[in-house]
Amino acid sequence: MVNHRPIAVCLAALLAASVAAPLFAAESDSWPTFRGPERTGVSPDTGLLKSWPEDGPKLLWEAEGAGRGYSSVAIAGGRIYTLGDGPSTADDKDEYLTCFELDGGKQLWKTKTGEAWNSGQESWQGSRSTPTVDGDRVYVITPHGKLFCCDTAGGDVKWSKDLKQAFGGKKGDGWGYSESPLVDGDLCVCTPGGSSATMVALNKLTGEKVWQTDWDNSRGAGHASIVVSRAGGRKVYVQTTASGALGVNAEDGKLLWTYDFPRITAVIPTPIVRDDLVFVGAGYGTGGGALLKQVASGSDEVRIEEIYPLNGDLKNKHGGIVLVGDYLYADSDDRGTPYCAELMTGNIKWRERGPGRNSAAITAADGCLYVRFADGTMALIEANPSERKILGSFKIPGSGERPSWAHPVVAEGKLFLREGDRILCYDLKG
Numbered sequence: 001m002v003n004h005r006p007i008a009v010c011l012a013a014l015l016a017a018s019v020a021a022p023l024f025a026a027e028s029d030s031w032p033t034f035r036g037p038e039r040t041g042v043s044p045d046t047g048l049l050k051s052w053p054e055d056g057p058k059l060l061w062e063a064e065g066a067g068r069g070y071s072s073v074a075i076a077g078g079r080i081y082t083l084g085d086g087p088s089t090a091d092d093k094d095e096y097l098t099c100f101e102l103d104g105g106k107q108l109w110k111t112k113t114g115e116a117w118n119s120g121q122e123s124w125q126g127s128r129s130t131p132t133v134d135g136d137r138v139y140v141i142t143p144h145g146k147l148f149c150c151d152t153a154g155g156d157v158k159w160s161k162d163l164k165q166a167f168g169g170k171k172g173d174g175w176g177y178s179e180s181p182l183v184d185g186d187l188c189v190c191t192p193g194g195s196s197a198t199m200v201a202l203n204k205l206t207g208e209k210v211w212q213t214d215w216d217n218s219r220g221a222g223h224a225s226i227v228v229s230r231a232g233g234r235k236v237y238v239q240t241t242a243s244g245a246l247g248v249n250a251e252d253g254k255l256l257w258t259y260d261f262p263r264i265t266a267v268i269p270t271p272i273v274r275d276d277l278v279f280v281g282a283g284y285g286t287g288g289g290a291l292l293k294q295v296a297s298g299s300d301e302v303r304i305e306e307i308y309p310l311n312g313d314l315k316n317k318h319g320g321i322v323l324v325g326d327y328l329y330a331d332s333d334d335r336g337t338p339y340c341a342e343l344m345t346g347n348i349k350w351r352e353r354g355p356g357r358n359s360a361a362i363t364a365a366d367g368c369l370y371v372r373f374a375d376g377t378m379a380l381i382e383a384n385p386s387e388r389k390i391l392g393s394f395k396i397p398g399s400g401e402r403p404s405w406a407h408p409v410v411a412e413g414k415l416f417l418r419e420g421d422r423i424l425c426y427d428l429k430g
Helices: 163-167
Strands: 059-064 074-076 079-085 095-101 107-114 132-134 137-141 146-151 157-162 182-184 187-190 199-203 209-213 227-231 234-241 244-249 255-260 272-274 277-282 288-297 301-311 321-324 327-331 338-342 348-351 360-365 368-373 377-382 390-395 409-411 414-419 422-427
Touching (some): 095 137, 107 146, 227 272, 227 288, 244 277, 255 301, 277 301, 277 321, 360 409
Antiparallel strands (some): 074 079, 079 095, 095 107, 132 137, 137 146, 182 187, 199 209, 227 234, 234 244, 272 277, 277 288, 288 301, 321 327, 327 338, 338 348, 368 377, 377 390, 409 414, 414 422
């Protein structure tokens, strides 16, 4: 194990389809977890609109009952799943896992997962973990650190684990757990974050522990979600915590490598993986991005080489980063100023203020960036390293009371936006 000099926090995670077998087998599960089936934030949809009218693409439907919070949506088996506090369809302010029909948005069921997250500034409160769907089960982690496995048919709880009580879990900041569980084969993998059981793998059907990974230097879990990579023919789970990045042998939980971060306010975006490359980073002023290469050595060893160290030009707070072709696209920290940078060098190709303000959450599809600004502005921008070209923008109905932080989703030829208690569905085919 090699500890490199401190660097900044976590970033967005991509794993190219050529790197590993799909994490979620059902072909109809178009977006079954945070950042999509391979956690890249890039949708496979094609034939989408290349420009928008002044008021945006056609709004097909909107549904109420999602609750307060910043969880994005998961889409699988003709259904939509999210997490929220005090949904308008409930008679209390507690947190609920909710399920809606993909066609029309009718709420099918809701399952209480515990108390609302009311810690910190009011605009920061609410749910944050996006559910993960696997076959007839859906998994989610509450801000309080409780992991639930529920039946997709009616929301019945199959099992649950308290990551703090069962594994000594802790957060590296005071903003609650935000991770979306990884379901890979027979395992449900997540990050309690303590120095003991920093990462754990559970039997996805029973919740029983299969293995755990200990990292003595762990300062607590971040907000990122685990991604799958390959190094020398072995599967490696890559994650970031408040202490930095780590690679774990997927077979037995052995800690293969770590990459230290300095102390920072919070570690939020998910790592980006392409083949044996790992891009990690963060925001909050002192963050940035670094590119690492995983190198297999021996029968069960993996070390990392630093292609370039922390680059302050590549900061991103919590809007996430996507890799389209050989270029990274993200907001500059949370300034509402997206940038394009070359993956292999970190060199900035362009950086320009967008049509909205403050933090920008980004997903990509069909050669375009779908950029959602915290002030409720939704923009379509060409994914072009040569120039920044805006193809349309509109104001999301009902936005403005709280930040529009939930990541946008492009799936089934549609754009899905979680805006507080509502889910909005737009037609991207025209």
